[in-house]
Amino acid sequence: MDVLKNQDPELYAYIQQETERENNNFELIASENFVSRAVISAMGTVLTNKYAEGYPGKRYYGGCEHVDKIEDLARERAKKLFDADWVNVQPHSGASANAAVYLAFMNPGDTLLGLDLSHGGHLTHGSPVNFSGIQYHPEFYGVEKDTGRIDLDKVRDKAKAVKPKMISIGASAYPRDFDYQAFRDIADEVGAFLWMDMAHTAGLIATDLLNDPLPYCDVVSTTTHKTLRGPRGGMILVGNDGENKLGVTARKSGRVKNTSEVLDSAVFPGSQGGPLMHVIAAKAVAFGEALQPEFKEYQQQIQKNAKHMADEFKNLGYNLVSDGTDNHLILVDLRNKNLTGKIAEESLDKAGITVNKNMVPFDTESPFVTSGIRLGSPALTTRGFKEQQFSDVVKLIDTVLQNPNNESTLETVKQEVQAICKEFPLYDFVEA
Numbered sequence: 532m533d534v535l536k537n538q539d540p541e542l543y544a545y546i547q548q549e550t551e552r553e554n555n556n557f558e559l560i561a562s563e564n565f566v567s568r569a570v571i572s573a574m575g576t577v578l579t580n581k582y583a584e585g586y587p588g589k590r591y592y593g594g595c596e597h598v599d600k601i602e603d604l605a606r607e608r609a610k611k612l613f614d615a616d617w618v619n620v621q622p623h624s625g626a627s628a629n630a631a632v633y634l635a636f637m638n639p640g641d642t643l644l645g646l647d648l649s650h651g652g653h654l655t656h657g658s659p660v661n662f663s664g665i666q667y668h669p670e671f672y673g674v675e676k677d678t679g680r681i682d683l684d685k686v687r688d689k690a691k692a693v694k695p696k697m698i699s700i701g702a703s704a705y706p707r708d709f710d711y712q713a714f715r716d717i718a719d720e721v722g723a724f725l726w727m728d729m730a731h732t733a734g735l736i737a738t739d740l741l742n743d744p745l746p747y748c749d750v751v752s753t754t755t756h757k758t759l760r761g762p763r764g765g766m767i768l769v770g771n772d773g774e775n776k777l778g779v780t781a782r783k784s785g786r787v788k789n790t791s792e793v794l795d796s797a798v799f800p801g802s803q804g805g806p807l808m809h810v811i812a813a814k815a816v817a818f819g820e821a822l823q824p825e826f827k828e829y830q831q832q833i834q835k836n837a838k839h840m841a842d843e844f845k846n847l848g849y850n851l852v853s854d855g856t857d858n859h860l861i862l863v864d865l866r867n868k869n870l871t872g873k874i875a876e877e878s879l880d881k882a883g884i885t886v887n888k889n890m891v892p893f894d895t896e897s898p899f900v901t902s903g904i905r906l907g908s909p910a911l912t913t914r915g916f917k918e919q920q921f922s923d924v925v926k927l928i929d930t931v932l933q934n935p936n937n938e939s940t941l942e943t944v945k946q947e948v949q950a951i952c953k954e955f956p957l958y959d960f961v962e963a
């Protein structure tokens with residue numbers, strides 16, 4: 532269409548450069564993915580113009596008849612995808628969705644029990660530099676040193692000791708599945724709410740390749756842009772709606788509100804203003820794609836590729852946290868290779884392979900250096916990579932990690948990366 536190119540060549544050039552970077556590198560950041568052209572198209576529409584504070588049928592602005600249909604479509608598709616009683620598609624991001632969850636279930640100062648950030652947890656699960664750790668009182672459970680897995684008996688002991696108002700499940704760097712029934716039992720024992728943040732694994736959960744948290748949790752939050760492969764954004768879901776255990780009563784009717792009503796208010800007006808209708812439209816497109824049978828095959832391939840990558844690394848003598856994976860990511864512990872995460876990330880970057888350094892459990896390095904790297908299969912699986920290509924990916928990573936300072940090796944690997952990328956074309960446009 533070239534509208535941008537003509538009007539704003541400087542900005543266009545930067546977008547073009549980013550498009551080329553995405554086309555020509557191995558994208559292994561576990562939280563990233565490549566959306567379809569239809570998802571990009573929906574975001575670049577006049578829907579960005581519309582103020583639609585409120586919810587379909589109950590807006591604070593006129594002229595919402597069309598955006599109402601769009602939000603309803605997104606909600607209905609999401610409910611079907613996750614077999615949910617209720618969803619809210621308005622959160623601008625995963626962190627915004629989580630802010631609304633806290634607002635609904637916690638008072639300032641209340642205790643959250645979540646997964647330790649250095650054991651794979653997320654910033655919004657109680658980090659001291661995040662609102663979740665500033666406004667609320669965070670306590671943590673972790674993984675075991677020898678297994679890299681969560682020991683549920685220890686979670687129970689900790690829950691009994693700290694009596695949390697809410698327990699969070701979910702992670703950014705945990706390669707294993709969760710036992711939601713066991714967490715539910717613990718939450719019930721101590722009278723806590725149970726919250727799952729499935730930001731990373733939503734696509735695998737939607738297609739029944741991982742355990743389903745919705746029947747067990749009071750609330751589930753997610754991003755829409757990781758394995759789910761939609762636009763950058765967030766969402767909140769409730770599996771079984773009903774009178775909430777908070778006993779919040781509606782001011783006028785004196786009626787106890789449903790969990791969903793409390794959460795709707797926590798998103799708007801509680802923590803956000805107008806929804807991003809162009810992004811909600813793109814969420815509807817992505818959920819429509821995720822309801823197709825091909826999406827399950829795609830998610831199965833994500834999981835197979837991650838397992839294959841794990842096996843290939845192990846064959847080359849690498850240590851993996853928990854010795855493998857159930858989902859879409861692996862965590863490589865580089866200590867036996869005398870490498871830090873920082874050096875690995877930087878040298879791989881020079882060779883056209885994008886990963887992120889990551890703390891491993893019981894890490895002795897600082898968060899800026901780390902002893903590990905996190906690798907995910909979703910983005911390259913979107914490009915069409917299967918086990919065979921992931922064998923090449925691991926071989927090339929190993930070559931770099933054996934020669935992190937050898938510029939000519941890095942250049943040779945970069946050429947090979949680009950050659951493989953050419954065989955799996957990604958975007959042939961800059962403007963959708």
Ligand SMILES: *Cc1c(COP(=O)(O)O)cnc(C)c1O
Pocket residue numbers: 562624625626627629652653655701702703728729730731754764765
């Ligand atoms: C990515 C992630 C988030 C935050 O999502 P943003 O859209 O970056 O705000 C929240 N929770 C978990 C577990 C995540 O992995």
